[in-house]
């Protein structure tokens with residue numbers, strides 16, 4: 001009589017950013033062998049971009065075993081403050097919440113997952129499924145192959161997994177972009193510090209919507225004086241203008257995202273000019289204090305389904321909600337938590353678990369899509385559009 005151990009399920013996760021790490025950590029907790037394959041050959045980096053901390057992210061931290069009592073999860077804000085264009089306060093009300101940063105979530109989840117099964121510099125190029133054996137094989141650019149019981153497409157809004165299996169689902173430009181800035185809080189003018197720090201600030205005019213808040217600084221510190229101020233300024237821009245903005249200072253076309261340090265001098269000057277014309281004093285000064293503004297086009301993405309055999313999509317690979325929902329990261333976390341729950345209920349029947357997992361995640365993605373498009377279109381496109389970029 002043999003005493004063979006039951007075979008452990010193996011997951012192949014494509015994409016080692018937040019969605020891949022949330023899924024990787026939760027699948028490990030479910031007792032799976034997990035390998036994460038990330039295209040980038042280096043550690044991912046975003047120098048501290050802001051993320052509103054939502055309960056699902058804290059829940060993944062907790063479930064994955066992070067000692068959240070021993071760390072500072074972010075920077076709290078007290079009030080929501082709306083400024084008029086002349087700098088007077090239109091509305092101020094208590095709305096305590098916590099803002100964190102992309103690097104804090106990434107470094108925490110990456111450390112928890114560990115290095116042994118996190119593989120850098122591996123670019124997925126195709127997928128093969130064996131429906132009888134219930135296996136799926138990932139094929140990489142270097143010709144290597146990895147076979148498992150489940151392939152998780154956590155490869156972001158340009159997802160190769162989605163392009164291979166759901167080729168008709170593509171992101172669509174929403175008609176506006178976000179100018180963004182991230183600066184050490186002490187680089188703000190004293191007046192901007194007085195007006196902005198400690199609260200979640202906003203200012204809206206037609207075709208222009210800016211918001212800002214404090215986030216952790218270098219090495220995830222939340223010490224006063226060492227944090228970053230993160231501002232995001234939405235502006236309407238047609239396709240032609242967007243293409244010009246996304247041509248970087250070396251003439252390279254960047255598509256939908258312009259990294260820090262690459263914006264052309266003309267567009268940088270444009271950002272400062274527009275700040276003078278459209279923004280109340282605290283935000284105007286914050287924008288002027290930012291030496292390297294960057295930009296991101298706002299795009300919508302939905303998918304008709306999230307499961308195909310033993311391939312699933314999660315995070316931005318499946319749905320990209322508008323940033324007004326502050327939900328991209330928490331949706332990726334919610335997808336991973338629900339996957340854990342579904343697999344834990346029927347560990348012997350992966351197909352049944354995926355069947356149970358999908359409807360709730362589709363509902364969540366579609367609900368955030370509707371909320372985000374309504375909020376964004378009403379903020380940016382109401383009344384006349386005379387104040388568009390360009």
Ligand SMILES: Cc1cc2nc3c(=O)[nH]c(=O)nc-3n(C[C@H](O)[C@H](O)[C@H](O)COP(=O)(O)OP(=O)(O)OC[C@H]3O[C@@H](n4cnc5c(N)ncnc54)[C@H](O)[C@@H]3O)c2cc1C
Pocket residue numbers: 014015016017018019020037038039040044045046048049050051101102122123124125154155156157158159160314315316317328329332
């Ligand atoms: C470097 C970086 C910095 C970011 N900074 C911020 C921020 O400051 N604020 C914010 O709100 N959001 C930020 N985001 C986006 C944020 O992570 C997502 O909106 C959200 O958390 C969902 O994450 P995701 O893992 O589904 O998608 P993404 O974060 O887009 O990750 C997708 C990952 O898949 C990898 N990948 C893509 N194609 C392949 C392939 N063929 N093979 C293998 N790997 C592949 C990519 O390199 C990437 O790491 C950032 C994303 C990245 C990659």
